[in-house]
Amino acid sequence: MEEKFGKLLQKLEREEIGIVDKLSHIIAFIRPSDPKEIGPTLEAMDRIVIFFQKKDPIAAEISDAINQLLIDSKVSTNITTMGILSRNGFRHEISERFYNKFLPTPPKKGDFGYIFATLFNKKNDHIWVNAIEDEAWIAFFASILSSETYREETKDHLFSELLYAAEILSIWIASEEFNDNFIRLDKTLLNRDSAFIALQRDINDFVHNVQEEHIDLAAIELDLRHIYVLMEQCNEQVALLKKKSINRGISVNLTYELERLGQMIQRLEEILKLIKTFDTPESYLVLMKLFKASVKKNATKNSLYEIFQQSIRVVAKSVTNNTSEHGEHYITENLQQYVKMLFSASGAGAIIAVMALIKITILQAGFSEGVETIWSSLN
Known part of the structure; x- marks a missing residue:
């Protein structure tokens, strides 16, 4: 282990290497040869934690650079889209994945997805990443992000990204009010403001108050409670649309759109939980859940088999709903x-x-x- 760590230090000391490459070397150091055997990984992670806790000049320099990388990254993009069905449907998703297999999209500055793809570039990375306890990952990330210079700035940036992600998701959810399939099922969506629109308005006001007036989150607990009520109403609206689809016609496209809407509402709930509990042990556990899901999603981002399985699940739900319409008299x-x-x-x-x-x-x-x-x- 010491010999391997010594080689890692030699790579980290090279000034011509960028911070993303240095992070790649750190991940390669803790990556196990067998993804099912995490013992060596835990030992390597402990070695990294000790290295950064000693405040070595090299460690401090790397930690500063990692924090700057996060500050320049658009984390909100990854949070809002990761694990959520594509807006363009299965056909577009399949063609895009097929294209990216041979001609990958060039990376953009601040693209957090590109950083993930660079660090966790092995297909089986998600196996050992998910096998490690959340507490071990929390200690690992806390050590490499322990920069005294940029710590507070990094926290402010991540909090702003969470607020932005919540606002974007609320806009996407509100736009579903004009979905033709949903209007066909419930024409009252055209006659009044739905829970989707009301949620977007409240989220917008909430984000504006927190960003512009710097209100303490504890002081706006009432606003959060009202948002949670609206989110529950959104879930009830989705359930109502699913119920009406049984009597008024179910289709694969409709099932896909309802599934996507439900996923966006669930993701918004997770983001609001992160905002409410920001920089607490509870929020760290939620972040680790998203981190592990991101690594798994990254492993299958261009997988045609994964999108095929996804389509099968949606078709199965559609068939189940259709069967419930025609076969309920046998129950x-x-x-x-x-x-x-x-x-x-x-x-x-x-x-x-x-x-x-x-x-x-x-x-x-x-x-x-x-x-x-x-x-x-x-x-």
């Missing part, structure tokens, strides 16, 4: 309903048996082929 809750269903099914069986007997009689009657066809068709 019973008590003995009386069961007996009624039994007699109903038995009656249909008797009719089919009589029709089969008539058809057999027609075939045995010796009619010409034309007459036999007519009588069989009429039967």
Whole structure:
């Protein structure tokens, strides 16, 4: 381990290497040869934590650079889109992934997704990353982000990114009010402000108050409670749309859009929880959940098989909803309903048996082929 760590230090001391490459070397140092064996990784992570805690000049310089990298990164983009179905549908998603397999999109400055792709560039990285306890990751990140120079600026930037992500998601959710499929199911969306629009207005006011007036979050607990009520109403609206779709026509596209809307509302709930508990042990656990999900998503970002599985899940939900529409009369809750269903099914069986007997009689009657066809068709 010491020899391996010594080689890592030699790489980190090279000034011509950028901070992303230095981070890549650190991740490579803790990456296990077998993703299912995390013992060596935990030992390597402890070694990194000790290195940064000693306040070595090299460690301080790297920590400053990592904080600057985060400050220049657009974390909100990754938070708002990671793990949420594409707005453009499966067809566009498949073509985009196929294209990126051969001609990847050039990285943009501040693209947090590109940083993730560079650091966790192995397909099985998500296995060992998710196998490590959250507490170990929290200690690891706390050590490499322990810059005394940029610590507060980094916190302010991350908090602003969370506020921005919440505002963007609320706008996307509000825009779903004009979705043609949703309007077909519930025309009252055109006649009044839905919970989606009300949520966007409250989120906008909330973000404005926090950013411009620097209000302490503890002082606006009432505003957060009201937002949570509106989010519950949004969930109820989604449930109502799903219920109405059973009677007014379900489709794969509609199921896809309802699934995506539900995912956006859930993500907004997670972001608001991060805002409410910012810089507390509770928020760190939520961040680790998002971090692990991001690593897993990064491993399958260009996977056609993953998008195929995703489409299968949506189709399965659509089929399930459609079946519930046409097959609910076969579901019973008590003995009386069961007996009624039994007699109903038995009656249909008797009719089919009589029709089969008539058809057999027609075939045995010796009619010409034309007459036999007519009588069989009429039967």
